[in-house]
Amino acid sequence: MTIRPNRPLSPATRLAQALHHVEERTGALAPPIQPSSTYARGADYAPRQPYIYRRDSNETTDHAEAIIADLEGAAATLLFASGMSAACAVLEALPPGAHVVAPGVMYHGVLQQMQHHHATGRLSISHYPAGDLDAMQAAMRPGQTALVWVETPNNPDWTVTDIAAAAGIAQGAGARLITDCTATPPCCTRALELGADISFHSATKYLNGHSDVTAGALSVRDTGALWDAIAKMRTLQGTVLHSFDAWLLIRGMRTLMLRVARQTENALAIARHFEGHDLLQSVLYPGLPSHPGHAVAARQTDGMFGGMLSIITKGNAQTAIDTARACRLFYPATSLGGVESLIEHRKTVSGPGFDVHANLLRLSVGIEDAQDLIDDLEQALRAAV
Structure with missing residues (x-):
C-alpha cells in the first residue's frame, strides 16, 4: 500500500x-x-x-x-x-x-x-x-x-x-x-x-x-x-x-456526510418500493432511472441524490391528506433534511397560488430503518382508501 x-x-x-x-x-x-x-x-x-x-x-x-x-x-x-x-x-x-x-x-x-x-x-x-x-x-x-x-x-x-x-x-x-x-x-x-x-x-x-x-x-x-x-x-x-x-x-x-448517505439510501429504497404501486399515480425521485432528470442528477451529485422525494396518490386531494394523517412514523410537518422523517401535503401548506398537484405528498426521509418507513407508508395508503 x-x-x-x-x-x-x-x-x-x-x-x-x-x-x-x-x-x-x-x-x-x-x-x-x-x-x-x-x-x-x-x-x-x-x-x-x-x-x-x-x-x-x-x-x-x-x-x-x-x-x-x-x-x-x-x-x-x-x-x-x-x-x-x-x-x-x-x-x-x-x-x-x-x-x-x-x-x-x-x-x-x-x-x-x-x-x-x-x-x-x-x-x-x-x-x-x-x-x-x-x-x-x-x-x-x-x-x-x-x-x-x-x-x-x-x-x-x-x-x-x-x-x-x-x-x-x-x-x-x-x-x-x-x-x-x-x-x-x-x-x-x-x-x-x-x-x-x-x-x-x-x-x-x-x-x-x-x-x-x-x-x-x-x-x-x-x-x-x-x-x-x-x-x-x-x-x-x-x-x-x-x-x-x-x-x-x-x-x-460534522455528521452531514453520514446523515445524507443514510437518507439517500433510505429514500432510494422507498422510491424503488413504491414505483408502480397500485395506490400511487407516480413517484418523483431523481435517483430512479425512470426519472427524466436522472442522468443529469447523477452527474451533479456523484450519485448522492439526497433524501427528498414526492409521491402522488390516486384518488383525490383528501386521499393524500388522509394518507399523511394516517402515518405513524412520518411526522406531518413542514421543513426537510432532519434526522426524522416528515410528510407534507404540499398544496395545503403552499396555498392556492402555488402550482402543485393536489395529490402530491412531499417526503423528507430521515435516518430511521428503511423497512419501518416503507411499512408505515403502506399502512397509511391502505388506511386512506
Missing part, C-alpha cells in the same frame, strides 16, 4: 473535525460559543480583532462560515438568520429595475418575495418552467438580466436543471447564476464548481440536520461589488446568524 502523508485531507475529514478545530487554551474538541454582542477596543482604541458589534460578525458564526466555504470550494460564505433572509438580501442587493429569471415553480417563500418585488416595480421577474433550458434562454434579456435563479432538484416535484448549462446561458447574457441546491447539500452538489456564481442553501435543512436551527447560507465563487452589497444588506437588516445557532449548525455539519 502506498501511503501519501502529504496528500490533502478529504472534505469528509475536514468536516468531521470542524476544520481540525482544537481550542488552544484547554484542548477542547467542541468549538466554543462566543455570545458577546459587543467588543471592547484595545488601549490604542483600535479593535483587538475584526469584531466590533455582533450585527456585523462573530467568532462562532465566522467558524461556521469557514466550514461551509471549505465544503463549497467558495471564496467566501455568509450566514443569515434564515434562508428567507439570505434570499431577501440577494434580491434587495440588486439595483432597482434589475431583471431576474427564475422558475415558475420553486420554494414558495422565495417565489413570493420575487412576486412582491415584481408587483411593486422594484424588480422585473420572468419565469421559465424548471429544468427547461430553452425556455430559460428565451427569457433572458442580454445586457439587462442581472440574475438567473435555479433550484435543483426543484421543490416539490424534484425536476433537475443542468447547472453547467444554466451557467453558460447566464454568463452569455452577462448575468450571474445563483443556485438553490438545498435538497442536495454541498456534500452532494458543489454548484460553484459547476459554474454557479452564488450558491444558496437553507441551512435549516440538511446542513444543520436536527430541526433545531433556522439559518441561510450564501457562498460565492468570486467576491466583488454584488457580494459586498449583500454583506452590507445583512448588516443593515441585522440578519446575521446568532452565536448559539451557529454553534448548533457547526455541530450538525
Whole structure:
C-alpha cells in the first residue's frame, strides 16, 4: 500500500473535525460559543480583532462560515438568520429595475418575495418552467438580466436543471447564476464548481440536520461589488446568524456526510418500493432511472441524490391528506433534511397560488430503518382508501 502523508485531507475529514478545530487554551474538541454582542477596543482604541458589534460578525458564526466555504470550494460564505433572509438580501442587493429569471415553480417563500418585488416595480421577474433550458434562454434579456435563479432538484416535484448549462446561458447574457441546491447539500452538489456564481442553501435543512436551527447560507465563487452589497444588506437588516445557532449548525455539519448517505439510501429504497404501486399515480425521485432528470442528477451529485422525494396518490386531494394523517412514523410537518422523517401535503401548506398537484405528498426521509418507513407508508395508503 502506498501511503501519501502529504496528500490533502478529504472534505469528509475536514468536516468531521470542524476544520481540525482544537481550542488552544484547554484542548477542547467542541468549538466554543462566543455570545458577546459587543467588543471592547484595545488601549490604542483600535479593535483587538475584526469584531466590533455582533450585527456585523462573530467568532462562532465566522467558524461556521469557514466550514461551509471549505465544503463549497467558495471564496467566501455568509450566514443569515434564515434562508428567507439570505434570499431577501440577494434580491434587495440588486439595483432597482434589475431583471431576474427564475422558475415558475420553486420554494414558495422565495417565489413570493420575487412576486412582491415584481408587483411593486422594484424588480422585473420572468419565469421559465424548471429544468427547461430553452425556455430559460428565451427569457433572458442580454445586457439587462442581472440574475438567473435555479433550484435543483426543484421543490416539490424534484425536476433537475443542468447547472453547467444554466451557467453558460447566464454568463452569455452577462448575468450571474445563483443556485438553490438545498435538497442536495454541498456534500452532494458543489454548484460553484459547476459554474454557479452564488450558491444558496437553507441551512435549516440538511446542513444543520436536527430541526433545531433556522439559518441561510450564501457562498460565492468570486467576491466583488454584488457580494459586498449583500454583506452590507445583512448588516443593515441585522440578519446575521446568532452565536448559539451557529454553534448548533457547526455541530450538525460534522455528521452531514453520514446523515445524507443514510437518507439517500433510505429514500432510494422507498422510491424503488413504491414505483408502480397500485395506490400511487407516480413517484418523483431523481435517483430512479425512470426519472427524466436522472442522468443529469447523477452527474451533479456523484450519485448522492439526497433524501427528498414526492409521491402522488390516486384518488383525490383528501386521499393524500388522509394518507399523511394516517402515518405513524412520518411526522406531518413542514421543513426537510432532519434526522426524522416528515410528510407534507404540499398544496395545503403552499396555498392556492402555488402550482402543485393536489395529490402530491412531499417526503423528507430521515435516518430511521428503511423497512419501518416503507411499512408505515403502506399502512397509511391502505388506511386512506
